[in-house]
Amino acid sequence: MHRTKIRVAEDALDANQTIARANREDFDRAGVAVVNLMSAPGAGKTTLLERAIEGLDGLRVGVLEGDVQGSIDADRIAHLHVPVTQLNTDPGFGGECHLDANMVRSALPEVPLAEIDLLAIENVGNLVCPAEFRVGEDARAMVCAVTEGEDKPLKYPLMFRTCELIVVNKTDLLPHLEFDLDRLLANIETVNPTAEVLTTSARSGEGVEAWREWLAGVAGRRAAA
Secondary structure, eight states: OHHHHHHHHHHHHHHHHHHHHHHHHHHHHHTOEEEEEEESTTSSHHHHHHHHHHHOTTOOEEEEEEESSOOHHHHHHHTTOSOEEEEEOTTTTSSOSSOOHHHHHHHGGGSOGGGOSEEEEEOOSOSSGGGGOOOSOSEEEEEEEGGGOTTHHHHSHHHHHTOSEEEEEOGGGGGGSOOOHHHHHHHHHHHOTTOEEEEOOTTTOTTHHHHHHHHHHHHHHHHHO
16 A cells, blocks of 8 residues: 555656646747746745836746635736736645646646746745646745744755755844844755855845846846757
8 A cells, every 4th residue: 555655646746747848848939937936825925026026127027826715916916017827726726735737737828928038936835745846947946934933944855955046035024033044044055055045025125136136047048048
């Protein structure tokens, strides 16, 4: 029985990889760079996207917004007058806690790939499941808020290990918290020594320009390929 369960899990991941490659081929044909943005709920993904989009002049950005229910975050992004596609995992996918390649593929007919240069996929808030499923992205980034504690890289290593960029957000709250930023950075270094790390505050604007430049860089690498 245990071996059967492992085989089913392997089959599911293999199928996801096949669909992710098909998504990647569609993105390549359209010349669109794709960032898979992940975090725990409330870390600040949507606000950081808003801040970045506001200053990405000359770069056509679209957003695929993943949530279990509702369109609250998509409605916020829509006010910036960029293409937004809502992808809910409930009830169509049973309320899944992540986006996988097939879910993203189901939404692609609604994404105007010919009209954008960069697609930001805002994944469902979760520090476990989203890290396991590639969706055809060029790069992965995650947001880790200082309110979550310094131990998260050690407790959820796969999420931190699979991301090229780790954004430590809400630094404006540091004076009000018993939080050791150096310890968090050391834990990130332990889990993923090659990751780029940015410290940001979406509220104060600290680090937002560097975050914006990173997104533009992902799009630039795709354009140069």
